[in-house]
Structures are given as C-alpha cells and as structure tokens.
Amino acid sequence: MALIVQKYGGTSVKDVDRVKHVAQHIKSFRDAGHDMIITVSAPSGVTDKLIDMTKKFDKRPPTREMDVLLSTGEQISIALLAMALNDLGIPSVSMTGSQMGIMTTDAHMKARINYIKTDKIRKELDAGKVIIVAGFQGITEEGEITTLGRGGSDTTAVAVAAATGADLCEIYTDVDGVYTADPRMVQNTQKLAMITHDEMLELASLGAKVLHPRSVEIAKMHGVKLSVRSSYETSKEGTFVVNRDQLEKEFVVTGVACDQKVAKIGIFDLEDKPGSATKVFQALADANVNVDMIVQSAMRNNMNDIAFTVPLDEVDNALEVLHELKDKMSMSDIVSSTNVAKVSIVGAGMVSSTGVAAKMFSVLAQNEINIQMISTSEIKVSCIIEKENDTPKKAMQALHDAFELDKING
C-alpha cells in the first residue's frame, strides 16, 4: 500500500461527466489499497472567464482581490470531485488551500509555498478518506488568500507529495508523457520512459509546457518521484521524472525544444566600466523583466556590445526601461528583434560527453540556419535563430534526426 498524490488539470474536471471519470480512476487506485491525495485545477475555462470579468475594470485590480476571485475555480472542482467519489461510495473530504494549510508567501498571484500543514491530512487519511485539495492556492500566516500563478496546481501536487513523503506523484495532463520533441512540430518523436529532474526543468523553461518549472524544482529538491501521464488514456504508462542516479539508461541528448515567444535586444557601445552591465540588468530586474540569454561581445576601445533575450510579452517594457537608462548612461544604440526563436537540445549525458554543441552548430549550418546567439548549460545548448520561414521547425527536425532521437526507444 502506497501513498499516491495525483493531480488532474482543468480539462479533466471541466464538467460533471469528466469529474465522474476522474472519480472512477481514483477508485481503481483505492481498490488496489492505496492512500490517495488528489489535487485539482479549476474546471477548464473558469479561470479565463473570471479573468475576462476583471478586464472590465478601469484600473488593474488589486492582486489581493484577484486571488480571492481566482481561487474560487479550484474550490468548485474539489467539491464536485468529492461529490463524484460519494456517488461511488468512497469517503473523501475536500480542502481549500486555507483549510489544508498550504502556507505561502504574501506575493499575491505568484506566491511561493513556505510549508504545508500535514496534521489534517494525516487525520483524514487515517480515517480512510481520499483527500481532495484545491491546487494553485494557498494562504498566508495572516489568513490572506494567495495563488501560485498559472500552472500552480502542479506545484501544489508536488509540494503536498513532498510534505507527506508520498511514494509517487502523478500529474495527469493533456499529453501522455514527455516526448523527445513537440509532436506537432517534429516527425518521428518518441515518448521518453524516464527523464531527469534537470532535463525536465530545462525543457519546462524552454517551452515544453508539460510541467510547471517550480513543481520540478520542488520534486528535485525533495526527491519526489514524479510521473506525467495522460488524463484521457489512463492505462498508458507516462514518463517518470527521476533523479539522475535512478535513470535506467542515460542519453546524451533526450530532447529538442523550441521557444518562439522570445525577443532579442541589443545594446551597442555600452561604456565598459565596472558596474555598467549591473546597472542595465538591475534596472530590468526592478521592472520585473525576465532576462534569459546574455551575450557580451569582445571588448573594443573600452566599449561593449551586449545582447540578451527576454520573453516576447516583456519586450516593450524592457525597451522602455532601457531608453530611460540611455539618458543616464553612455550607450550608442538600442535595437530589438521579435523575429527570433530559441531552439535547444537537452540531455543529462551531455555533462560527460564532448562535441555535442559542435554537432548542433554543424547541423544548423548544414541546413543554412544562421545562429545569432548561443547559450549553454551543463545539460543544454540553446541557439537563437530566425523565427520566420518555418526555420524553427526545420531546425528541430534536423536536430531530432541528427541526434537520432527517433531511435531512442529502439
């Protein structure tokens, strides 16, 4: 008998029929003797509808009140799931973030979980109940309702699994696992049986929207055994996200990812004094701009060119900040481009393998794809290329073929 945490997304609970389906699935685990904790998102579309309402106000609504509003979606889901389990004769108890005690920071709409109270969970599990907890939401020490930001239900599930020492945390989602690349962009993709937390983290932040990055971080930190599975085909095995030492077989490259929602910004002739770059990036950080890849060219005549990428929807904000800065600092010009995409290869084995980056550059060159920027980590190589002319798709297919990801399971 194991303790299993399962998370079901919005499409899995979008109406009563789907909720009943989820209840049946939970029943099969229950019948096998497992203790179950379930996390659910808001029914599909509910959160968007609530957000639409707030757009009718003149001012941006207070984030505190946004959280009061948005947290209702998950509260609907937990009640409906408890009712569906009741239909099947399975005792259960729903809990809001507040009721369970998912204690968070007070950063409304992007709160972080500080800790989770487990006394109520233990009590109800001991009483033989399935516990249903609202994802995405928490509460501060002062009793303020908070939300964790979009995709936060994944984080709730993993954090609850970590807090309760669960044997497994299953994330049920629209896809049946993690693939070597997005099947909508690349042919002959393969589902991975296993992937490391680090690889998943890189993929999550590279635009493979399978798991919320924060949830993977928490899973890694607390050694939570995580599984990504299909909420439609529940009999299918998904992908396990594991520690590197739990991998059955390690691959140099396990995935190709692409993020088309990026923009490139260049600053020319920035004065090459200590602290110049700091000033630039501090100003961007103060304005909540997420800077990703940063490339600084070789120094010439005490002047510097700096290029970096930002999320596409933050480029206007970033440019505004930089133009204000231009009046106070020495720089000749600021340029930007939204005709860029980031393709990346990811693999835990890269750290102990050589020539991977070189091979990537060579593949892109052979396909006449120009590399504008490069950034590498221990398990990832990313290149900025042009977005137009279907170049990202071409690049991904070429890389997928060259690294033989179609043969990864064979």
Place this chain on the structure above:
Amino acid sequence: MALIVQKYGGTSVKDVDRVKHVAQHIKSFRDAGHDMIITVSAPSGVTDKLIDMTKKFDKRPPTREMDVLLSTGEQISIALLAMALNDLGIPSVSMTGSQMGIMTTDAHMKARINYIKTDKIRKELDAGKVIIVAGFQGITEEGEITTLGRGGSDTTAVAVAAATGADLCEIYTDVDGVYTADPRMVQNTQKLAMITHDEMLELASLGAKVLHPRSVEIAKMHGVKLSVRSSYETSKEGTFVVNRDQLEKEFVVTGVACDQKVAKIGIFDLEDKPGSATKVFQALADANVNVDMIVQSAMRNNMNDIAFTVPLDEVDNALEVLHELKDKMSMSDIVSSTNVAKVSIVGAGMVSSTGVAAKMFSVLAQNEINIQMISTSEIKVSCIIEKENDTPKKAMQALHDAFELDKING
C-alpha cells in the same frame, strides 16, 4: 458619521456593470463620511448554476461539499466589488465568511451564526477601508465552510450590524420597500414607511419574500435598525423595520399576505389518548416536515379529528410518514388537499384592538369565500381558503379594501 451595513442581493451584482453601479452608490455614503460594511450575495444565477451541476450526481451530494461549492458564488461577488471600489479610488478589503470569522453551527446548508469576530473589522475600519463581506456563508470552529440557507445574506448583514453595533442596516432588494400587500395581486397597495419587527416576521413567514425571517429575528433581538430599499431606485426611501416603541403611528392592520404554497392534511378519528397528537407531530418533526396551522376539532366518542397545514413541497413526505403511522395507531382516515391557500392580515395594533378577526371572517363571508381553517397570533389572523377560481386574489383585495389599507398613508 455613522457606521452603516448595506446588503446587496444577487441582481445588484449580477455583472460587472451592476457591481460598478453598487460601488458608485457606496461612494456616495463614503463621501458623506460614513463607515461602511457591505454584504453581497452571489451574482444572480450563479448559485442556481452550481446547484444544477450537483443534480448530475446519482446520490444526494454531502451537505459539507455543497457548502464548499455554493460558497464560491459570494466569494466572486466580494472580489468584484472590491475591484470596482478600487476603480473609484476607495480603499476596501474583501473578506470571506472564514476570513471575517462568521462563526456558525456545523449544520451544513442551514447553519446558524453563533457569533462574529469583530477584531479584523475594527482594524480595517480604523484603516479607513470599506469592508466587503461574503453573505450567506460562515465557518465552524473546526474550519468547516458552512452556508446559512437561501436568503442567508440578509442574515449575514443583520448579524454583522448587531455584532458591530452599526447605526443602520440597509437591505437593498428588487422591491423598494414593504407594501400593504403584494402589488401584483392587489390594487391600490401602499408602501409602508415603517413596520415593526414582529409584523415583518409574520409577513416574511406568510409569503412576503422581502426579508429572510431569521434576519428579522436577529434584528429584533439586538435592536438593529433595519431598512428595506430598492437597489434600482436608490434615491427612494424604503421601509424601516423598527421596534414597536419606535413606530410613529400604529395601525391595527398594516398588511395582507397570501401563501399559496401550502397543503392541508386531515386525520380522522385519531384515538383520543394523552400523547396521540404528540406521536403524530413528533413523527412529522423527525421527518423534517414543517407543520404550520394545527386545528383540533371538539372531541366526540373519545375520538379526535386533527387538521394541519404543511408546505406544499413537503406534503408527499408528510403523507408517507402518516401512512406508516396509521399501521401503529388508531385512526380511520388520512386526507389531504393542495387546493388551499392561506390569507392573513397582520398588524401590531391588533393586540390592543378587538373585533379584527370577526371583521376578517365577515369580509370573507360577504364575498362568499369559505373559511376552512383559522389560526391567530397576537398580531395576525390567518385563514385557509380554496386556491382555485382566483379566490386568494379576491380575498386579498376584499380585505385590503375593507381595512382601508389604500388610505394608510393618507
């Protein structure tokens, strides 16, 4: 500067435009220097939609989970109203029943307020904020979410007014006050400037659905000055619900009411032994049947006939209980009729006036309306008459005319 509690119903907050309208109205009180606590219902239709979802389950959902589900409606309203006040530059803070500390019994779906914590209210009022509290909902000492039953938002408003010692509690509703009779049924009705708590209580339980009876009870108990006003024509004075000693002018009869959702049940030849009636009414109470008027005919041959009324939607349940009982007790027959209505006259001055009931019977007789049952209280006389042939409407108009209620304001 006064402390005013206002309650807005579901139609007042049914969409963002209406919510903005409410915010403007609150602003006018704010500008006049008043401290404000606002209670809101769920947006019109939301609660019904949630209830519809629960009808798709096979079993009756656990009441605990119904409360988790239903309490989301008011949570949406409080957040939207806080956003609308934010648009107008008015600082406010929304509170769920849990956040404010509206402490109730654990009777889910029909909880009663035990007490209300006022420390947070005081703190936020001192900070110059408008307080917006979710109506209809509360929380138990164990942190379980409860609801107060339909119409419970009125109760929340009055209870909050009582707990904070507010100077006035205004209930904004679809009608602009309490009338001498339902204007849809009777001609020449008049709006009452004042009415006593007791009169309002009688009217509320007699089918004049202006205020929730429980809210009037609490107002009476704690001497809360209550006002019923129109949420559409906010400039119109409404009706004040006051203690009898605060009445400017007392009338013998202030209103005529009619309840068409009743049924009559008769038990013939019940054995006339001590405890017989108790057995009958205890069995009905155990089955949660609300028995209203009870008439016991004169004894003959140690046998008894008993007639009583129950709400129309409880008659099947009541008959089932009685037929079970018939096997255990001596009674000759059980009959029932749904072709009945209850017309009533209400007036605080009745207690010190004679001949009021006689006049009512005479008016009905003159109009050839047969009286099937009679029940009286200190400030009310009710008669059961036939429902068909528009008899209730005829009776109400005749009574309204005879007691000159059309001239009550003149």
